[in-house]
Amino acid sequence: MSNYLDVFSLKGKVSIVTGGGRGIGLGIAKALAGAGSDLVMVARTESQLREAADDIAKEYGGQVEIIPADLTQVQQFPDIIKRTLSRFGRLDIFVNNAGSNIRKSFLEVTVEDCQTVMEIQLKSAYFMAQTVAKEMVLAGSGKIINLASLTSKIAVPNISVYGAAKGGIFSLTKSMALELAPHNINVNAVAPGYVRTAMTEAAFKDKDRYDWMLSRIPLARFGTAEDIGNTVLFLASPASDYLTGEVIYVDGGWMAA
Numbered sequence: 001m002s003n004y005l006d007v008f009s010l011k012g013k014v015s016i017v018t019g020g021g022r023g024i025g026l027g028i029a030k031a032l033a034g035a036g037s038d039l040v041m042v043a044r045t046e047s048q049l050r051e052a053a054d055d056i057a058k059e060y061g062g063q064v065e066i067i068p069a070d071l072t073q074v075q076q077f078p079d080i081i082k083r084t085l086s087r088f089g090r091l092d093i094f095v096n097n098a099g100s101n102i103r104k105s106f107l108e109v110t111v112e113d114c115q116t117v118m119e120i121q122l123k124s125a126y127f128m129a130q131t132v133a134k135e136m137v138l139a140g141s142g143k144i145i146n147l148a149s150l151t152s153k154i155a156v157p158n159i160s161v162y163g164a165a166k167g168g169i170f171s172l173t174k175s176m177a178l179e180l181a182p183h184n185i186n187v188n189a190v191a192p193g194y195v196r197t198a199m200t201e202a203a204f205k206d207k208d209r210y211d212w213m214l215s216r217i218p219l220a221r222f223g224t225a226e227d228i229g230n231t232v233l234f235l236a237s238p239a240s241d242y243l244t245g246e247v248i249y250v251d252g253g254w255m256a257a
Contacts, residue, residue, distance in 0.1 A: 007239040011036035014088040015236065016080070018071060018128065019098030021048035023197035024147070027225025028095055031233040033060040037093065040065045040084045063088070071098050071124045077131040090139065093236045094132040096125045096146045096169075101199055106160045114161050121165035126172060133180055141184045145235045146173050148191035148247050150254060166191075170247055177245030186244040188235045193251025195223040218253030 015032045019025035020041035033039055033056045043049050046068040053064040065087045069076050084091050100120045102113045129144055136142030150156070151163035152170035169189060177187040194213050196204050203209050214220065231250045234240055249255045 008233065008237045009036055010093070010233075010237060013037045013092040013236075014040070014084065014090050015093035015095065016040040016042060016084060016091065016132065017095045017097055018042045020095075021045055021052045023199065024192060024195055024225045024228050025095075025097040026052050027227075027229035028097060028232045029229075030056060030059070031226070031229030032093065032095075032236060033062045033064070035233055035237065036062065037236070038063040038065075038088055040067060040080075040087070042067045042069050042071065042080060043098065044068065044070055071128065072119045074124070074127045077128050080128075081131055081135050085135070091132065091135055091142070093143045094129065094136075094145070095232060095236075096129055096144065098124065099147065099199065101159060101162045103158050103202060105158055109161055117161040118165055121162065122168045122172075125169060129172075129176065133176070133183075133185060136185050137180075137183045142186070143236050143240075144176065144180075144185060144187045145232050146176075146187070146189040148173065148189040150191060150193055150249065150251060152189075152191055152247065153255070173247060174245050181244060186235075186240065188240070188243060188245065189247040190228060190231050190235065191247050191249045191251070192228050193217065193223050193249065193254050195225060195228060197225070216254055216257060217251070218257050221252060223250060223252060 015037045017025055017029045020029040021043040029039055029041055041049050041053055049066040053066045057064050067080055100117055102117055146169050148169045149166035152166040173187055173189040180187055228250055231248055
């Protein structure tokens with residue numbers, strides 16, 4: 001009889017996580033490391049990456065490589081893959097997590113605001129995934145997990161650019177899954193509900209908004225980075241080998257309500 005725990009093991013695998021130094025990205029990195037994966041963590045702030053990598057290595061004992069990089073600079077992406085292969089010799093899992101947001105009403109958003117958010121949330125996600133996928137095609141397999149959002153499907157006031165970008169991630173996930181399936185590459189997305197991070201802190205500090213958000217969640221609590229990490233782990237593991245092109249909402253029941 002098979003050991004069903006083995007289908008969640010990432011022992012011998014190598015994962016890249018963008019935006020892995022804090023928040024949801026750090027929760028994802030810990031989940032993958034806890035299941036046995038070696039890690040490459042990519043983000044802008046080297047000090048955050050180094051602290052996160054040291055904590056993960058101490059807690060889980062795996063190997064962690066950090067690559068400080070500005071993910072708006074598409075020309076850096078091939079070097080990230082090159083460094084990953086140089087250190088570990090393979091690439092199995094990619095988590096497209098890095099992001100940014102600007103809170104403004106639709107009527108106040110500037111061209112610069114739009115460019116700032118779209119650059120990292122959609123353009124960077126698109127071309128980093130493309131760079132990774134080219135390597136996975138050569139290897140004959142891989143798992144790509146994009147980070148979508150509740151706003152991939154619903155509207156929330158004052159984050160129209162973010163919502164437009166995350167709607168793009170929803171569609172991109174479907175397109176990638178279709179085109180990469182012949183290469184044995186699974187592509188799925190996780191859409192977090194409300195999780196308290198540095199990027200969402202402003203919403204949590206507004207008492208009226210806090211109460212409104214909590215009232216919409218059937219499970220009556222906000223999400224944690226661990227909640228998101230656990231779902232990403234499922235999508236990264238052999239347990240999800242027959243799952244592709246899906247967007248999983250990890251939202252405490254928000255979308256169901």
